[in-house]
Amino acid sequence: MTRKVVITGLGATTPIGGDVPTMWTNALKGVSGARTLEDDWVAKFELPVHFAARASTPALDVLARVEAKRMDPSTQFGVIAAREAWGDSGITEVDHDRLAVAFATGIGGVWTLLDAWDTLREKGPRRVLPMTVPMLMPNGVAAAVSLDLGARAGAHTPVSACASGTEALHLGLELIRSGKADVVVCGGAEAAIHPMPIAAFSSMQALSRRNENPQGASRPYDRDRDGFVMGEGAGAIVLEAEEHALARGARIYAELAGTSVTADAYHITAPDPEGLGATRALKAAMFDGRVQAEDVVHVNAHATSTPVGDKPEYTALKAALGSHLENVAVSATKSQMGHLLGASGAVEAVLTVLAVYERKAPVTINLENQDPEIPLDVVTSARDLPSGNIVALSNSFGFGGHNAVIAVRSV
Amino acid sequence: MASNEEILAGLAEIVNEETGLATEAVELDKSFTEDLDIDSISMMTIVVNAEEKFGVRIPDEEVKNLKTVGDAVSFISNAQA
Numbered sequence: 036m037t038r039k040v041v042i043t044g045l046g047a048t049t050p051i052g053g054d055v056p057t058m059w060t061n062a063l064k065g066v067s068g069a070r071t072l073e074d075d076w077v078a079k080f081e082l083p084v085h086f087a088a089r090a091s092t093p094a095l096d097v098l099a100r101v102e103a104k105r106m107d108p109s110t111q112f113g114v115i116a117a118r119e120a121w122g123d124s125g126i127t128e129v130d131h132d133r134l135a136v137a138f139a140t141g142i143g144g145v146w147t148l149l150d151a152w153d154t155l156r157e158k159g160p161r162r163v164l165p166m167t168v169p170m171l172m173p174n175g176v177a178a179a180v181s182l183d184l185g186a187r188a189g190a191h192t193p194v195s196a197c198a199s200g201t202e203a204l205h206l207g208l209e210l211i212r213s214g215k216a217d218v219v220v221c222g223g224a225e226a227a228i229h230p231m232p233i234a235a236f237s238s239m240q241a242l243s244r245r246n247e248n249p250q251g252a253s254r255p256y257d258r259d260r261d262g263f264v265m266g267e268g269a270g271a272i273v274l275e276a277e278e279h280a281l282a283r284g285a286r287i288y289a290e291l292a293g294t295s296v297t298a299d300a301y302h303i304t305a306p307d308p309e310g311l312g313a314t315r316a317l318k319a320a321m322f323d324g325r326v327q328a329e330d331v332v333h334v335n336a337h338a339t340s341t342p343v344g345d346k347p348e349y350t351a352l353k354a355a356l357g358s359h360l361e362n363v364a365v366s367a368t369k370s371q372m373g374h375l376l377g378a379s380g381a382v383e384a385v386l387t388v389l390a391v392y393e394r395k396a397p398v399t400i401n402l403e404n405q406d407p408e409i410p411l412d413v414v415t416s417a418r419d420l421p422s423g424n425i426v427a428l429s430n431s432f433g434f435g436g437h438n439a440v441i442a443v444r445s446v
Numbered sequence: 447m448a449s450n451e452e453i454l455a456g457l458a459e460i461v462n463e464e465t466g467l468a469t470e471a472v473e474l475d476k477s478f479t480e481d482l483d484i485d486s487i488s489m490m491t492i493v494v495n496a497e498e499k500f501g502v503r504i505p506d507e508e509v510k511n512l513k514t515v516g517d518a519v520s521f522i523s524n525a526q527a
Contacts, residue, residue: 101466161497165490 040211041280041446042288044124044273045385046116046222050266050372053092054119058382059389061371063417065398067250068372069264076230084242086249087228088266088373105166106179107144112269112378113176113224114183120220120271121184125285135188135216136181137206138271139199139223141377141433143173146229176224176269188216196433197339198296199223200270200380204441205294207274217279222271223381233265239304241341253374254401255338255345255367256409263339266373270381272388288392292426292444293324299436306344310351312438313430317355320440326426328359330444333396333420333427335387336411338367339374348430349409364418365411366390367399380431384441387429391445394420447526448500453519460495464488474516482515502526 045055050068052058068088077085094111095103103111117138147170154162169175174192181190189210193202200223207219236242243262245252253264280287297319299312306313321328334352338345353360368386375382390396396414405413420427425445432438448456458472465488478484484492493504496518502525504512512518 099466101464104464161494165487 038212038214039277040208040274040291041277042272042291042388043275043280043285044120045288045388046118046120046123046271047269047382047385048090048092048112048115049268049375049382050088050091053090053097055123055385062368062386062397063395065400065416066371067253067400068266069249069252071249080230080234082230082233083237084233084244085246086252086264087233088264089228090268105170107147107170107175108226109140109144109224110170110176110179112226112267113138113222113271114179116222116224116269116271117180117183117220120222120273124273124275126218126273126283129218131185131187133188133217134184134186135210135219136177136186136190137193137203137210137219137221138177138180139193139203139377139381140173140176141194141196141199141225142227142232144171144175145227145232147171149229149231180220184220186220194377195437195439196435197374197376197379198431198433198437198439199377200382201384201429201431201439201441202296202437203381204272204274204291204384205296205439208291208294211274211276217276219274220271221274221381222269223378224269225376225378226267227376228265228267236265243340251401253340253370255336255340255370255399256406256411256413257402258404258406260340260342260345262341263369264373266375268375268382269378270385272381272384287446288388290444290446291441292326293320293322293442295319295323295440297438299438301436303436304434306347306432308347310347310354312436313348313351313432314354316438316440317351317428317430320428320442321355324426324442324444326442326444328356330424330426331356331359331363331428332425333390334363334365335383335390335427335429336365336367337430337432339369345406346409348432349411352411361412363412364396364414364420366397366414368397370400370402371398380429380439383429383431387427387441387443390420391425391427391443394422396420450519450523453500453522454515456499457496457515457518460492460499464491464495472515474514474519476515477513478515496522500526
């Protein structure tokens with residue numbers, strides 16, 4: 036008998052809300068978190084992209100100055116989201132040896148790394164901060180959350196680019212099912228709105244260049260989409276063995292019914308145009324969660340708004356769900372908050388859980404002329420989801436050919 | 447050239463910036479590790495910031511001898527002389 040795993044806590048800090056209630060209200064309303072960047076480095080380096088979606092609440096407005104000093108901005112976001120999720124779970128007593136962390140990042144401490152390099156070149160080795168290494172390491176966020184909550188059953192950091200946050204949930208589910216932990220704080224965090232990553236993503240033609248209209252730039256499934264919008268923030272989810280949650284009378288949002296991870300082995304960055312790896316991931320997550328196509332009512336799509344990425348996901352959904360796909364409400368929430376890279380899967384998982392719990396699908400904005408090759412039922416104004424037993428899926432795909440899918444079932 | 451009082455006040459600001467401790471808590475007889483609970487990583491940050499503030503060099507091998515705030519004030523004062 037497989038251990039059933041439920042979701043009992045949610046946390047987020049994003050471009051459309053610094054906590055879960057604010058994010059959810061905005062996600063149903065349909066707002067854009069993208070803004071023109073005011074930083075002097077945009078002009079200094081003549082960056083081709085002048086905008087991004089910053090976290091709506093700066094981390095330093097939430098954390099104490101001294102604790103924040105020892106964290107990379109990505110870790111700051113992760114700790115904020117993890118604390119909200121932990122508080123939301125209502126857990127007051129826990130066996131800390133049975134509490135684990137699975138907290139992902141796509142890039143890790145890129146601000147810390149590059150600041151330290153600047154300091155070395157400008158001021159010499161003596162001025163490179165002694166906290167540089169623990170701040171830049173990609174496991175820094177998982178370690179900080181573990182330290183903060185006293186989680187001693189392991190602190191893990193799945194790294195699979197933009198699939199990382201979803202892969203953290205996959206790992207969390209496995210840790211509980213295999214009996215290695217009873218409670219896992221999962222999530223993803225990213226803070227890469229720095230001139231170097233913007234230059235690098237730009238040079239691979241991945242970012243939208245709609246500088247004159249940042250709020251209209253992220254437009255998944257639109258015929259005129261031209262790339263993604265860089266976002267930042269974190270999402271966190273408390274996973275719990277069902278019997279553990281029931282024993283303490285917890286509020287249960289939903290069941291994490293199934294998860295999967297596959298690899299394309301096709302190209303280092305380009306998605307397989309036939310979406311074969313994504314199809315296998317969707318089918319595997321559904322199999323893992325004993326989900327029938329007819330159970331699925333909602334998909335939070337990966338849908339980054341790149342010309343080449345959005346269509347293979349449609350192809351994969353069609354292959355996995357067949358003719359039932361026309362009954363599925365699809366939301367592309369990156370239209371609102373941009374692409375949070377390694378945090379995106381975690382934030383979108385929070386939205387997917389709330390969609391199932393509140394039975395409402397969040398909004399896709401900027402869809403003016405739907406790409407005729409992607410005939411999905413895209414949610415453009417908040418929509419009620421059906422009553423009864425329902426399942427929602429959330430997809431994430433990352434450079435490297437990583438595919439990760441979760442299936443969330445109502446309870 | 448700073449007086450010992452000025453060095454203490456400057457050091458207290460640096461400690462406050464790094465650890466959040468109130469500046470009044472930084473007194474001459476206080477031990478960095480025992481009384482002020484400053485770990486080795488914070489201590490190195492404090493040392494480097496003190497070097498910049500007071501225009502002195504505090505060699506790494508000297509840092510272990512700076513057990514109290516007074517030790518640091520004396521070292522900086524002598525180094526400035």
